[in-house]
Amino acid sequence: MSTADTLGGIGESATLARIFPRLPAASHQLLGPGDDAAVVSAPDGRFVVTTDMMIHGPDFRLAWSSPFDLGWKAAASNLADVAAMGAVPTALVVAIAAPEHTAVSVLEGIADGLREGCEFLAPGCGVVGGDLSASNTLTITVTAFGDLEGRAPVLRSGARPGDTIAVAGALGEAAAGLRLLFEQGTLDGEPNAAAAAPLRERYPELVGAQLAPRPPIGHGRLAAIAGATAMLDLSDGLALDARRVARASGVALNLDSVLVGSREALDGGEDHSLLACFPPQATLPEGFRPLGVVTAGGGVLVDGTEYESLGGWDPYAGWNGGVG
Amino acid sequence: MSTADTLGGIGESATLARIFPRLPAASHQLLGPGDDAAVVSAPDGRFVVTTDMMIHGPDFRLAWSSPFDLGWKAAASNLADVAAMGAVPTALVVAIAAPEHTAVSVLEGIADGLREGCEFLAPGCGVVGGDLSASNTLTITVTAFGDLEGRAPVLRSGARPGDTIAVAGALGEAAAGLRLLFEQGTLDGEPNAAAAAPLRERYPELVGAQLAPRPPIGHGRLAAIAGATAMLDLSDGLALDARRVARASGVALNLDSVLVGSREALDGGEDHSLLACFPPQATLPEGFRPLGVVTAGGGVLVDGTEYESLGGWDPYAGWNGGVG
Known part of the structure; x- marks a missing residue:
């Protein structure tokens, strides 16, 4: 060049x-x-x-x-x-x-x-x-x-017992895509473009969710209009980010494992989906699906049992300085 | 540690x-x-x-x-x-x-x-x-x-022939400080803290202007209220930044060498002083001093002669990747 x-x-x-x-x-x-x-x-x-x-x-x-x-x-x-x-x-x-x-x-x-x-x-x-x-x-x-179009900002601190926990956007796809890249997109342990290319063709949803995510941006406004009591962007994984809402709001978030789906959906980061809580009587806005219910207490529960994982699977946690 | x-x-x-x-x-x-x-x-x-x-x-x-x-x-x-x-x-x-x-x-x-x-x-x-x-x-x-407190922003493009060119803040001090550091603040050609320390004591104005500048922030508002027709922050040196005003406004900026002072004042960058033009009848706001007059034409003149220097002495222009 x-x-x-x-x-x-x-x-x-x-x-x-x-x-x-x-x-x-x-x-x-x-x-x-x-x-x-x-x-x-x-x-x-x-x-x-x-x-x-x-x-x-x-x-x-x-x-x-x-x-x-x-x-x-x-x-x-x-x-x-x-x-x-x-x-x-x-x-x-x-x-x-x-x-x-x-x-x-x-x-x-x-x-x-x-x-x-x-x-x-x-x-x-x-x-x-x-x-x-x-x-x-x-x-x-x-x-x-x-x-904000004249509305109050939707904070992390407004969730109340009885609220419905809901999400718009994917759960765990970005982490699954990253796992694929680390498992199959390397050569001699280093990130490799030739090894990664076929992954993107074979798993466009998962690899795309990691490399060029499509979070439901317009749904933030819809959630606010529908009366969301709390909302955040899922950057570090559902469990870890739900714990942030629980802490800020002084409540517990009880997730239903069937509604959540996989363990990767609970712990995988970087989806940038929107986690929101809505009053019990609210109709969930288009694009949101329920995940559970806010209760008194603290932390994150799954099917009523405290969820202990730190969540947010992060392959860079022990980043060694390599840039690939 | x-x-x-x-x-x-x-x-x-x-x-x-x-x-x-x-x-x-x-x-x-x-x-x-x-x-x-x-x-x-x-x-x-x-x-x-x-x-x-x-x-x-x-x-x-x-x-x-x-x-x-x-x-x-x-x-x-x-x-x-x-x-x-x-x-x-x-x-x-x-x-x-x-x-x-x-x-x-x-x-x-x-x-x-x-x-x-x-x-x-x-x-x-x-x-x-x-x-x-x-x-x-x-x-x-x-x-x-x-x-902006309800005012129009002061752009680079509003200078008109007859306007007074003025500046608030130092000219050339940051460049002089950097020159001192490069000339006397090194050891074996590399930036060195022990070599630089006495410079800061001996030349606090110049070295301070480079390392922790004190641009006249509040004077931007004063200039706008006084009717400034054009203004910019002097980051790359008076000559080079004056040329930007000249180009954007379609005029020439004729600087008076006595009012400007040294060559370093013309070419030295990083002062972050405010260069502004004011209508001929305007009283310069507190803190601004005249440097010359806007005329028809283009580019930057010094005492009526086109100033050819590229200006903006920049020791990092050929940055070699060293971080010091």
Whole structure:
């Protein structure tokens, strides 16, 4: 590859000129990229904000994730945090740090993933600004904004005994996809693109859930309108995240093992599905299915028995510094 | 150092518990850290947003910058971008990625720098959320928000012939400080803490301007109220950033060499001072001093002659991957 095709070869300005046209426009944008800062509309006088980094090594392997996947997942995981407040995502800012030898096409692919991720998951949400830096470690930081449309945010702390526990989106698929990649997508113990390619063809749902997840972003707003008492984004697994709701709300979450399904559904992380609690009399909004009932007490129960697993199967927990 | 004192040793939750009490509170915060996202007030139905990364290696050396400096500078550089729109900074979100062997005290120092930087530069602005990740490269991404208080944002594109060019804040000090560090703060060509320490004592203004700058954040609002037609944050040097105003506005900026001072004042970057243009009849707000006059034409002139230097002396331009 010629240096004319790398970030270091063409420099920041030329790289940005190739990326900007690929980025999604935000309908809430009042002033976009190109000045010291952007200006975004906040119609009800408030905005929701969340930020999340994706780091080469602990968070993704380039042998498995395409640049498009990285952009898509960086959007999806942040959009899910906005949705979990009951808000509608309005805009993103994206800061990317990459080694100087990085091909410009990698940045273009990330931009394409951001665009198509926003268009598919949160139409109208776009990129209003960002930053491009040099680093030895490819790093993507997305900060996402949302509009509560005049509603109160849905916190983790509002669940009450008697509430129905429900979820929108997959459970355990992202973890199953990651397990497949670790078990069959490696060569000599290292992440390997050739070994991973057939997995994506054979198990598109599971591997796709890991590499380019499709959380139900629009359902966050629906849950808020339906009166959700508590909600969060399932990033670390149902059991572990349900425990967070239980702790914040001062209640117990009693899950029904038949409704939950598998052990992987209980413990697998990174689905970015929406876990919500609804008052007993509420009709669950479209896309939500029941998982159990909130009770007095504390922690997470399965079929009435305390669930002890730490949950959140995480193959990077003992991350050894390899980046793959 | 025992692993009990490192990020990897005590883990994310315990680290966050030690950082949170050190972070500055934001008066515009409606919901702070601890849920999926924060909620921030945007009184006039809009918010200003900017994001900027600081990367170990190209952007700072740990031999020269203390953790406190890093937090301070990460706040200052982003606050200056908000101020350059004529806005009042309201809140930050901060995403930090650090190697697992990083001492927790480093994170505490960064938090202290963020807090004292906000308190000194933009009282009332605070940290409303963030993210903590593992990475091989210490990386700090700050996203900053501001309130335009009902005014139009001050863009780069509004300068008109006859306008007075003015600046608030230092010119060339940060570059002079960096030059001192590169010339005298090294040992065997590598950044060295012991060699740098006496420089900070002997040249506190210059070295401080580089490591923990004090841009005139509150003057952005004053400039907007005084009718500034264009404004930006001087991050890449007066000449280079003035050229940006000239290009965006379709005018020439004619600088007076006596008013500017030294060559370093023209070309040195990272001052984060505010360059603004004001209508001829306007009284310059407190803290701004004149540098020259906007004329018809294009580019940057010094005493009426086109200034050819690319400007923005940047010792990292040929960054070799060393982190120091």
